[in-house]
Amino acid sequence: MGAGAAAQKAISPMKATIIIINHNGCDLLARSVPAAVEASDKAGGHPVVVADDGSTDDSIEFLCRAFPDVKVLALPRRGFGATCNASVAAAETEIAVLLNNDVVVTPGFLEPLLADLAKPDIFAVGCMFLNPDGSLTDALGNRTSGVWRGGLLQILHETQPDRLHRTCPQLYANGGGMAFWRDKWQALGGFDPLYHPFYWEDVDIGYRAWGRGWRVLYEPASVVYHDQGSTMKRVHRAPHIELMSAKNAVLFTWKNLLDGRLFRRVLAAQARWAADDVLIGGLPHRTRALWRALRQLSQACRARAKEQRERVRSDQEILALSSGGDL
Amino acid sequence: MTAGGTALLLTFARRGEDAAIRQAVSRLRADGATTVIAVGTPVSAPVLSGLGLDELILYGNGRRAWGALREMRSRRPAMAAVVYSDAGYAGHLKLEALALLSGARRVQRIAPAGSSPVGRASLAAIVLAKGLCACGCALAGTAICTVAFVCLTLRQMAAGGSRASRP
Numbered sequence: 001m002g003a004g005a006a007a008q009k010a011i012s013p014m015k016a017t018i019i020i021i022n023h024n025g026c027d028l029l030a031r032s033v034p035a036a037v038e039a040s041d042k043a044g045g046h047p048v049v050v051a052d053d054g055s056t057d058d059s060i061e062f063l064c065r066a067f068p069d070v071k072v073l074a075l076p077r078r079g080f081g082a083t084c085n086a087s088v089a090a091a092e093t094e095i096a097v098l099l100n101n102d103v104v105v106t107p108g109f110l111e112p113l114l115a116d117l118a119k120p121d122i123f124a125v126g127c128m129f130l131n132p133d134g135s136l137t138d139a140l141g142n143r144t145s146g147v148w149r150g151g152l153l154q155i156l157h158e159t160q161p162d163r164l165h166r167t168c169p170q171l172y173a174n175g176g177g178m179a180f181w182r183d184k185w186q187a188l189g190g191f192d193p194l195y196h197p198f199y200w201e202d203v204d205i206g207y208r209a210w211g212r213g214w215r216v217l218y219e220p221a222s223v224v225y226h227d228q229g230s231t232m233k234r235v236h237r238a239p240h241i242e243l244m245s246a247k248n249a250v251l252f253t254w255k256n257l258l259d260g261r262l263f264r265r266v267l268a269a270q271a272r273w274a275a276d277d278v279l280i281g282g283l284p285h286r287t288r289a290l291w292r293a294l295r296q297l298s299q300a301c302r303a304r305a306k307e308q309r310e311r312v313r314s315d316q317e318i319l320a321l322s323s324g325g326d327l
Numbered sequence: 328m329t330a331g332g333t334a335l336l337l338t339f340a341r342r343g344e345d346a347a348i349r350q351a352v353s354r355l356r357a358d359g360a361t362t363v364i365a366v367g368t369p370v371s372a373p374v375l376s377g378l379g380l381d382e383l384i385l386y387g388n389g390r391r392a393w394g395a396l397r398e399m400r401s402r403r404p405a406m407a408a409v410v411y412s413d414a415g416y417a418g419h420l421k422l423e424a425l426a427l428l429s430g431a432r433r434v435q436r437i438a439p440a441g442s443s444p445v446g447r448a449s450l451a452a453i454v455l456a457k458g459l460c461a462c463g464c465a466l467a468g469t470a471i472c473t474v475a476f477v478c479l480t481l482r483q484m485a486a487g488g489s490r491a492s493r494p
Contacts, residue, residue: 254479263480267472274468278461280339281411281418287464290471297478304479305486 014114016046016095016179019087021080023053025101025231026062033067035104043110049073050101051087053080081191081201084175088185096185100176102227104132112221113179116167119217123188123209124180126173127222128164136161140228141174143218144206145323148262148315151269152249155203170218171322172206177224184214194255194299198232199241200248207256210318211311239285246289254293254300258308259315332405334360335429336380337422340371343439344412351408351437352378364402366395366425392425399429407431414440420457427454 018036022029033050040046048070050063054077063072073087088096095117099105109127116125129141136142136159143158155171158164173180175191188208191201206216232241250270257263273286293300313321334355338348355363365375368387375383386395407426411419416436426434427450434445445453 254475258483260480264476267476271468271472272465274471275461275465278418278457278464279420281413281420287467290468294471294475297475300475301478301482305482308483308486 014095014117015093016097016110016114017091017093018046018048018097018099018110019084019091020048020050020099020101020103021053021083021087022050022055022059022101023077023080023083023231024055024057024059024234026055026057026059028101028227028231029059029063030066031104032099032101033063033070035106036099037067037070039105039107039110042107043114046110047071047091047093049087049091051075051083053077053083079197080175081193081195081198084201085190088182088190091182094182095179096182097179098175098177099224100226100231102231103129103177104225104227105177106223106225109177109222109224110179112167112219116217116219117179117181121213121215122181123184123212123214123216124173124178124206125217125219125222126170127177127224128218128220129174129177129224129226132225132227134225136164138228139226141176141226143168144170144172144174144203146171146203146207146319148257148266148319151266151273152253153203153207153257164218164220167217167219167221169322169324170206170216171210171319172203173216173218175202176226176228177222178202184209188212192255192303194251194296194303195248197244199245200252204252204256206322207252207318208307208310210322211256211307211313213312216322243285243289243292246286247292250289250293251296251300254297255303256307257315258304258311262315332360333362333364333402334358335399335402335404335407335426335431336363336365336375336410337407337426338365338367338371338375338410339412339419339422340367340374340410341412344410345374347410347412347437347439348374348378350442351410351435352380354435354437354442355406355408358406360406362402364399364404366399366422392421396425396428399425404429404431406433406435408435408437411436411438414438420454420461423450423457424454427451 018040020032036048040048051073052059060072060074075083075086113125129139131139140157142164145156146153188205192204195201209216253266277287336351362381364382365380366384367375369385384395384398386392407429409422409426434450436443436445
């Protein structure tokens with residue numbers, strides 16, 4: 001081993017593949033890829049891959065021209081979850097880092113993630129997300145926790161700066177900026193296609209990881225800037241995004257909530273949703289979300305049975321441990 | 328509307344309804360309302376109290392809608408304005424029923440795209456139709472959740488006990 005390689009090994013003994021998921025985001029890649037390459041170089045050189053989900057714009061040509069050293073995984077259009085699964089399966093390192101194409105990392109974002117992953121029982125570590133202007137307002141994915149309320153798992157994101165300064169457990173790591181062990185990812189089966197086309201896959205895998213006895217952390221030293229929903233808003237209309245999110249929130253409950261008493265209570269609340277559409281109204285149209293979820297019931301049944309066999313923590317334990325402040 | 332009357336502003340004060348709420352307040356004032364009373368939930372209270380209205384009647388979070396309704400009726404409103412979040416006047420049955428039962432002689436429906444007056448008979452028909460629709464939806468929701476509950480529970484039982492529930 002040469003001196004340079006030895007120095008690299010000392011900087012970061014673990015190897016990670018940085019995977020940027022892209023769909024028709026050529027202009028976004030112009031910002032996100034150089035930042036990822038710079039961060040990779042700073043951390044001792046880790047492969048950077050762009051997994052392209054069937055783009056029809058100039059994304060691939062642009063990457064080949066501007067970043068010839070970046071590997072491009074050109075996949076047919078299969079949606080976010082399937083593209084993530086395929087690119088993680090293709091990675092050759094023990095750790096994978098998933099980034100959205102609208103996420104611009106800071107140069108030192110990788111090292112804290114790798115350091116956290118070295119702790120025992122960690123499945124994944126999530127970055128600290130800031131808006132492109134550096135603010136925290138409405139930034140999603142920071143120190144996530146959950147509470148069963150109103151017929152679904154309500155996801156809470158911490159937005160108070162003074163409560164975001166230390167590494168701590170969280171329910172899930174936002175799929176737009178997370179690092180994880182690939183072997184644990186594969187053991188969990190990756191993102192569940194139940195949630196096709198988008199949303200709730202990352203909540204689901206985080207919840208299941210806690211259920212298996214592993215942990216998910218939030219790492220404030222790993223800072224990324226997220227232009228939230230840039231790709232999504234280009235591809236889908238707002239009502240469709242709302243509907244898919246509501247459908248997947250229902251499916252998440254049907255699949256993962258194994259506590260019998262709580263499950264009955266949550267389903268009773270979901271039954272009332274339909275009437276609320278008329279009584280109260282507003283997006284999302286929850287009757288349609290229930291109907292869409294019903295069409296995937298057999299898939300949800302299979303996933304629930306699998307979860308039942310593999311779970312080592314109760315629903316209460318998952319929420320309590322993931323919202324705890326101690327590492 | 329008679330000058331010097333009391334008017335009710337009924338709204339859920341959702342995101343995106345700000346313009347319609349402001350329009351509703353201006354409309355009520357322009358129609359001669361001397362007292363504008365906002366009716367909403369504790370969640371909407373911060374938005375409503377920032378509008379500089381004369382009074383705020385709250386329901387929800389332990390305060391029953393019936394209590395709010397009695398309070399509204401005691402003010403003998405001449406007019407009510409219901410604020411919607413979409414142009415189709417969808418949902419909002421709760422507010423429409425409150426407007427109808429409040430005794431207001433005229434009701435104005437205000438959406439982001441425009442507004443239209445509605446008479447008491449028309450409003451009663453709307454409330455009846457939406458009420459039937461709500462019952463249908465509740466039945467549909469119950470049926471979906473019952474089917475889901477039975478299938479999911481049976482499948483879970485067939486999978487055996489989870490390690491989480493074992494001592």
